[in-house]
Amino acid sequence: MNALIFVLLFVWQLPQNLVALVVLLFSKTEGVIAYRHYCFALKTRMPKMAGGVSLGSFALISPSEAQNERTVRHELDGHTVDSKIFGPLYLLVIGLPSVLHLLFYKGHGDYYDFYTERWANKHAGLC
Secondary structure (H helix, E strand, O other), X not given: OHHHHHHHHHHHOHHHHHHHHHHHHOOEEEEEEEEXXXXXXXXXXXXXXXXXXXXXXXXXXXXXXXXXXXXXXXXXXXXXXXXXXXXXXXXXXXXXXXXXXXXXXXXXXXXXXXXXXXHHHXXXXXX
């Protein structure tokens, strides 16, 4: 039953899972941090990534944040919930706005007040 749920979720989240698999081809994964809710948190080295990124069944966490439970929960218990909710629309509703927010955030106010980050924190029980 668990394998069936994993496969169905993987297909529902296919666009972001494909992006994750491509990213994983060009990065260095140093191991699994956790597995919860049919998602893997992976310690992953990527250029210019200081925190983490969630793509479907994968939460990719930088080595510097791999021991930070708040970051792991934000990605693994937060953004992955949105991925399950929005399925193939996740990259448009959450992914792209989140990346743009990261690129253009100028330090005004709390970074986590932006809806994508606020929702992830709420799902993870961090607010």
